[in-house]
Amino acid sequence: MVHEGAEDPMAALGLPALSRVAICGGTHGNELSGVYLLRELQKSRQEEAPDSVALVTVMSNPRAVQQCRRYTETDLNRCFTDATLSSPISDRTPYEIVRAQELNALLGPKGSADAVDLVCDLHNTTANMGLCFISYSDCDWICLHICRHLQMPSTPVRYLHYNIPQSEAYSLESVGKHGFAMEIGPQPHGVIRADIMGIMAEGVRLMLDWVCRFNSGEQFKGDKMEVYTLVRNVDYPRDPATHSIIAAIHPQLQDRDFCLLHHGDPLFLHFSGKTECYPWAEPLYPFFVNEGAYYEKGIALSLAHKNTVGIPPICVQRD
Amino acid sequence: MVHEGAEDPMAALGLPALSRVAICGGTHGNELSGVYLLRELQKSRQEEAPDSVALVTVMSNPRAVQQCRRYTETDLNRCFTDATLSSPISDRTPYEIVRAQELNALLGPKGSADAVDLVCDLHNTTANMGLCFISYSDCDWICLHICRHLQMPSTPVRYLHYNIPQSEAYSLESVGKHGFAMEIGPQPHGVIRADIMGIMAEGVRLMLDWVCRFNSGEQFKGDKMEVYTLVRNVDYPRDPATHSIIAAIHPQLQDRDFCLLHHGDPLFLHFSGKTECYPWAEPLYPFFVNEGAYYEKGIALSLAHKNTVGIPPICVQRD
Numbered sequence: 001m002v003h004e005g006a007e008d009p010m011a012a013l014g015l016p017a018l019s020r021v022a023i024c025g026g027t028h029g030n031e032l033s034g035v036y037l038l039r040e041l042q043k044s045r046q047e048e049a050p051d052s053v054a055l056v057t058v059m060s061n062p063r064a065v066q067q068c069r070r071y072t073e074t075d076l077n078r079c080f081t082d083a084t085l086s087s088p089i090s091d092r093t094p095y096e097i098v099r100a101q102e103l104n105a106l107l108g109p110k111g112s113a114d115a116v117d118l119v120c121d122l123h124n125t126t127a128n129m130g131l132c133f134i135s136y137s138d139c140d141w142i143c144l145h146i147c148r149h150l151q152m153p154s155t156p157v158r159y160l161h162y163n164i165p166q167s168e169a170y171s172l173e174s175v176g177k178h179g180f181a182m183e184i185g186p187q188p189h190g191v192i193r194a195d196i197m198g199i200m201a202e203g204v205r206l207m208l209d210w211v212c213r214f215n216s217g218e219q220f221k222g223d224k225m226e227v228y229t230l231v232r233n234v235d236y237p238r239d240p241a242t243h244s245i246i247a248a249i250h251p252q253l254q255d256r257d258f259c260l261l262h263h264g265d266p267l268f269l270h271f272s273g274k275t276e277c278y279p280w281a282e283p284l285y286p287f288f289v290n291e292g293a294y295y296e297k298g299i300a301l302s303l304a305h306k307n308t309v310g311i312p313p314i315c316v317q318r319d
Numbered sequence: 320m321v322h323e324g325a326e327d328p329m330a331a332l333g334l335p336a337l338s339r340v341a342i343c344g345g346t347h348g349n350e351l352s353g354v355y356l357l358r359e360l361q362k363s364r365q366e367e368a369p370d371s372v373a374l375v376t377v378m379s380n381p382r383a384v385q386q387c388r389r390y391t392e393t394d395l396n397r398c399f400t401d402a403t404l405s406s407p408i409s410d411r412t413p414y415e416i417v418r419a420q421e422l423n424a425l426l427g428p429k430g431s432a433d434a435v436d437l438v439c440d441l442h443n444t445t446a447n448m449g450l451c452f453i454s455y456s457d458c459d460w461i462c463l464h465i466c467r468h469l470q471m472p473s474t475p476v477r478y479l480h481y482n483i484p485q486s487e488a489y490s491l492e493s494v495g496k497h498g499f500a501m502e503i504g505p506q507p508h509g510v511i512r513a514d515i516m517g518i519m520a521e522g523v524r525l526m527l528d529w530v531c532r533f534n535s536g537e538q539f540k541g542d543k544m545e546v547y548t549l550v551r552n553v554d555y556p557r558d559p560a561t562h563s564i565i566a567a568i569h570p571q572l573q574d575r576d577f578c579l580l581h582h583g584d585p586l587f588l589h590f591s592g593k594t595e596c597y598p599w600a601e602p603l604y605p606f607f608v609n610e611g612a613y614y615e616k617g618i619a620l621s622l623a624h625k626n627t628v629g630i631p632p633i634c635v636q637r638d
Contacts, residue, residue: 036564068614068615186507188445188508188611189508189509189611190445190611190612191445191611191614192564193567193573194568194570194573195573197567198570248511248512248513254512269513271516290511292508292509293509295509295510
C-alpha cells in the first residue's frame with residue numbers, strides 16, 4: 001500500500017487514525033463559499049457515508065448566515081480561547097459566546113481526548129491569498145501533510161502559522177486535535193464566485209481523499225515545506241482625532257499578497273496623495289492585504305517571514 | 320468661449336445654469352469610495368469654494384456608515400418615491416424613511432422649483448461595471464453631456480437608463496432637477512481600493528469641471544451616445560422549498576458585464592455541476608453581474624438593450 005514511495009517505511013512516524021473529522025462553514029456568515037459548500041456536503045453526505053471516517057458537517061453561526069453578516073454580536077472566530085470557552089453564561093452573554101461553547105461541546109472539549117481528530121473550518125477573504133491553511137502549529141504533521149497534498153493548478157496553496165499558545169488560540173479549528181482554517185480569496189463577502197467555490201470544493205475533496213488514504217494505511221513520504229509565520233499586523237494610517245482611516249492600500253501592493261516587501265516599497269496611498277512606504281529593514285511577506293473584515297480590527301495587512309520546515313514521513317499508527 | 324467647437328452656436332439648446340449641485344456619499348454605508356471621497360471633499364471644500372456653483376456635500380446615511388452596513392433598517396436608496404416621501408412618520412418608522420424625508424427637505428423637495436439643480440450620488444458595486452451613470456432619463460441632456468465629458472483611460476464609462484416614471488423613481492438622485500448615480504466597480508463592499516477611489520475622484524473632478532464650464536457660458540456640441548436601458552432582472556436559480564440559491568454566476572459570465580449575451584450562452588453554474596444557459600432569443604447586455612447587495616433583492620444580473628441617442632448642442636440659458 002505504499003503509493004507515495006516512502007523510501008524507508010520503517011522510518012515513518014506512526015500517528016493515530018483520523019476517525020472523526022469536522023468540516024465547518026458559516027463561522028463567518030457572509031463568507032459564502034463555505035456556507036454553500038457546507039449545504040452541498042450536507043445534502044450529498046446523507047447518501048454516501050465514507051468508510052473510514054465519521055464526518056461531521058457544522059454550520060457554525062446559523063444566525064449570522066441567516067443575516068448574511070460576519071457575526072451578530074461578536075466575532076465567533078475569536079471566542080475559542082480557554083478563557084472564553086469557560087466563561088459563565090447569562091442572559092446578556094453575546095450569542096456567539098453561547099454558540100462557541102455549544103460548538104466546543106459538540107466538537108471538543110478543546111484539548112481533551114474526546115475532541116474530534118481534525119477540524120477544517122472554511123473561510124473566504126477579500127484578499128488575493130489563493131488557498132491558505134491557517135494553523136497554530138508549524139509541527140502538526142497531519143495539517144502539513146494535508147496541505148502538501150492540496151496542490152492544484154488553479155491557485156497557489158500556502159501554509160500560514162500563527163505562533164499562539166493553544167490556550168489562547170481563538171479560532172474554531174483549535175477545538176480539534178488537529179485543525180486548520182481553509183482560507184480562500186479573493187472573494188467579496190456576501191458574494192459567491194463560482195471559481196472560488198470550485199477551489200474550495202476541490203480543497204475539501206483532496207483533504208478527505210488524503211484522510212481516507214492515511215486511515216487505510218498509506219505511508220506519506222517526508223518532504224520540505226515552506227511555512228509563513230505571522231510576525232506583525234499593520235494598521236491603516238488614521239486621523240488621530242477621529243480614528244478614521246486616511247489612506248488606502250497602495251495600488252502597487254493591492255492584490256500582491258505573498259510578494260516580498262522591502263524597505264521603501266509603497267504600502268499606503270494617502271487620500272491626500274502622499275505615498276507611505278514599508279519602513280522596516282527586514283523584508284517580509286504581506287498577506288490579508290485589504291481584508292474587508294479587518295478594518296474594524298485595525299489590520300490593513302499582516303506580515304510574515306518564510307521558513308522551510310522538514311516534515312517527516314508518516315503513516316497511521318497500528319493498534 | 321467656444322472651446323468644444325459647436326459648429327453653429329445659434330443651434331445650441333439653452334438650459335438653466337446649474338447653480339446648486341449636491342454630491343452625496345454613504346447612501347449605502349458600506350460602499351466606501353463614496354464615503355471617504357465625500358469626507359475628503361468636505362475637508363477641501365471648506366477652503367476652496369467654487370465660483371459659479373454652490374456645492375452641497377451630504378453623507379446620506381451616517382448611521383449605516385458608522386456601522387459599515389448597507390443600511391440599518393431598510394434600503395435608503397429605495398425610499399425616494401413620492402409615496403414614501405409623503406408617508407406619515409411615527410415612532411416605528413424605519414430610520415431610513417425618516418432620513419429620506421430629511422434629505423428630501425434638504426435637497427428637494429423632489430419635483431419642485433426649490434430642488435437642487437444636480438444630484439450626483441456616489442456608489443460602488445462588486446460587479447465589474449467600470450464607471451456607470453445611472454439615471455431615470457435618456458433625454459436629460461445635462462446628465463448625458465456630463466457623462467460624455469467623463470472619458471478617462473483607466474476605465475470604461477457608460478450610461479444606464481432605468482425607464483421608471485419620476486414619481487416612482489426610488490433613489491436619491493431623483494430628488495434633484497437633474498441627477499445620476501455614479502456607480503463604480505468592482506470593489507467589495509466594506510473595502511476601499513485605491514484604484515476605484517481614484518476613478519471616482521477623477522469622475523467627480525471632471526463633473527465639477529463640466530458644470531463650471533457650462534455655467535460660465537461654454538457651448539457643448541451635439542453628439543451621438545450609447546445608452547443602455549434596463550429590460551429585466553434575472554434571479555439566481557433557487558430551491559423552491561427553502562428559497563436558498565442553488566447556483567452561482569457561471570465563470571464565463573463572471574466579471575463580463577456589458578459583454579453581449581446570446582441564446583445558449585452560460586448564465587449559471589449550478590452547485591450540482593449543471594450549466595444553465597441564456598434562454599432568450601434577443602441578445603442583451605448583462606450588468607450588475609453578481610452584485611453582493613442584490614442577493615436579497617433576487618437579482619443575479621440585470622439585462623439591457625443598447626440604443627444610440629442623439630444629444631443636442633447645449634449652452635447655459637442667458638437671462
